[in-house]
Amino acid sequence: MNRMKIGFIGLGIMGKPMAKNLIKAGYELIVNDLNKKTVEEFVALGAESATSSVDLASKSDIIITMLPNSPQVKAVVLGKGGVIEGAKSGTVVIDMSSIAPLASREVYAALEAKGVDMLDAPVSGGEPKAIDGTLSVMVGGKKEIFDKYYDIMKVMAGSVVYVGEIGAGNIAKLCNQVVVALNISAVSEALILAKSAGVDPDLVYQAIRGGLAGSTVMEAKAPMMMDRNFKPGFKIDLHIKDLNNVLETSHKLNISLPLTSQVMEIMQAIKADGCGIEDHASIVKYYEKLANIEITR
Numbered sequence: 001m002n003r004m005k006i007g008f009i010g011l012g013i014m015g016k017p018m019a020k021n022l023i024k025a026g027y028e029l030i031v032n033d034l035n036k037k038t039v040e041e042f043v044a045l046g047a048e049s050a051t052s053s054v055d056l057a058s059k060s061d062i063i064i065t066m067l068p069n070s071p072q073v074k075a076v077v078l079g080k081g082g083v084i085e086g087a088k089s090g091t092v093v094i095d096m097s098s099i100a101p102l103a104s105r106e107v108y109a110a111l112e113a114k115g116v117d118m119l120d121a122p123v124s125g126g127e128p129k130a131i132d133g134t135l136s137v138m139v140g141g142k143k144e145i146f147d148k149y150y151d152i153m154k155v156m157a158g159s160v161v162y163v164g165e166i167g168a169g170n171i172a173k174l175c176n177q178v179v180v181a182l183n184i185s186a187v188s189e190a191l192i193l194a195k196s197a198g199v200d201p202d203l204v205y206q207a208i209r210g211g212l213a214g215s216t217v218m219e220a221k222a223p224m225m226m227d228r229n230f231k232p233g234f235k236i237d238l239h240i241k242d243l244n245n246v247l248e249t250s251h252k253l254n255i256s257l258p259l260t261s262q263v264m265e266i267m268q269a270i271k272a273d274g275c276g277i278e279d280h281a282s283i284v285k286y287y288e289k290l291a292n293i294e295i296t297r
Contacts, residue, residue: 005030006152007060009053009076010097011038014123015066017130018096018156023047025155032056057086062149065095069241070103078110089115092145094153096137098122100245101167104140108166117145120166121153122173126233134158138176140168174249177242181263181280183217188284191225191295202226202297221281226297230278237276240267
């Protein structure tokens, strides 16, 4: 058993399997989440439960947060009864949520004033990779803090890469989300073209997956589209949240991302059709509606 006490806040689709991997690796966990049933599940696994964020922070050497977006991170860390009120000087907060880079910098500055350090360490890979501990983690913050806590992050991940100063982790995550969104759209368009031309989409997928068009996104999402499996590994609603952060950041930097804004509008249309809680593979439904066909094997 590792004697370092890790506080973990946010046991949702991603946080739950990530926290379980830490327990499996022998770390002592103190957990807090709005879902009391999930907290009870962790207590049964040997974790300790905290009554609040401040309670959790006061008992932890390191605090990991895995929350939906910037407002939740700011509320949990900086709000009344938040982590900042309970964290001791020398404690480190590793925020693994995907939030706006400027929000990361704001939270970091407030924590630093109290002698608490922080890494922004968003993840990519969705629920399947969270379960098997092969997430990609992109990290911003002080290099010496990254080095010190690398092994803890590596328990939950296949790759943990240092990207730069605080906020750089979330910049990398936003870049990731741009590529993923555009890639899913490209796969959708290709399969729609195949089906409309009377060619089996699955055979086209088999033919092109080994060439330059092949990608991790295609491998994960094309089968889901053809099997009509839209159970969320990563919800449209969450991808919209990330693209909001992308576009907000790009506008502050005075740069134009025309393809990203186009995919954002596609996602908004899918959400309006009631697919916000489905996997982002359901982007294909936008194209199916335009072409009046359905992609199947």
